[in-house]
Structures are given as structure tokens and as C-alpha cells.
Amino acid sequence: MTSEHDELLHMLNEQRRMLRITMRGLTAADAVKRTTVSELTLGGVLKHLTRGELGYTHILTEQPGMPDGMLDTGQYVWDGDSFEELLAAYAEAGRATDAAVRAADLDKLVPMPPAPWDPNPEPWTIRRIVLRVFQETAHHSGHADIIREALDGASTTAQLFSD
16 A cells, blocks of 8 residues: 555656656757747756646645745746756656655645745645646646657656556
């Protein structure tokens, strides 16, 4: 029998794996290319998800204040310094999230920081925070898949079968 923690993290890690497949074989130059009318780039999506994981881990471990960069308006912009470092930062953020979730009581309520869209937020359970990270990862993985397909025709689904 697996715990609810295991089930939630399994699903989140599957979404992270899909994003890593989408990023497979990219260069830093590829990761900064816009391939649609959107400002989104693959590097920008990865940067956004990394910051989101770090931010929500900051919140669920009840560290004071708003996490650095969580509301940064340039969060989707990535200047292309080192794609390898960006991938490593995403992996590290995921490990930190997983460790914090494993150590937490999923029913525990934690205060949420005020944000422009919710100046007086209600507390969230750890479970809800994990589900939000999952939702964000799945949502932006879909964006990444479209950007990648427009970039070079690579399909995440097709790449699943080449593992």
C-alpha cells in the first residue's frame, strides 16, 4: 500500500518527466527561441516552473515572507546563460519540493502570502499546494510541447516511445 504522499508525488514526477522529455536535446539557443506569437520560450517555461516549485516549497515549509521572484513579471523571460544549469536548478527544486512534501502532514493548513490577485488569501492545506504545483507543471508542460513542436517538429508523445 502506498501513501497519499507517494501517490501525489508520483503524479507530479510524471509531469516533470514529461517536461524533461520535451526539453530533451535542446541547446541554449533553441531554448530562447520564440516559435509562436506568445512571448513564451522553452527556457522561460522551465525558469517559471523552477521558480514556482521553489516558491511553493517556501510556502509549504512556512518560511516567512513572499518567496524571492515568485511574482517577478519577467518570470517567463530567460536570457539563455546556461541551459544545463537551468535544467539542474529545476531538478533541484523538484527534489526540495518532494522532500518537503514527504515530511509534511497533507492536512496541515499553512498561510498563503498575499498576491495581487488575492490580497487576503485563506490558508491552504499542504495537499492543495502539491496539487497546485502539479496543475502548474501540467499546464506549462502543454505549452512547452507546443513550443517544441513548432521549433523542430519534436513531439513529447512520440519521444515517450523512444525511451
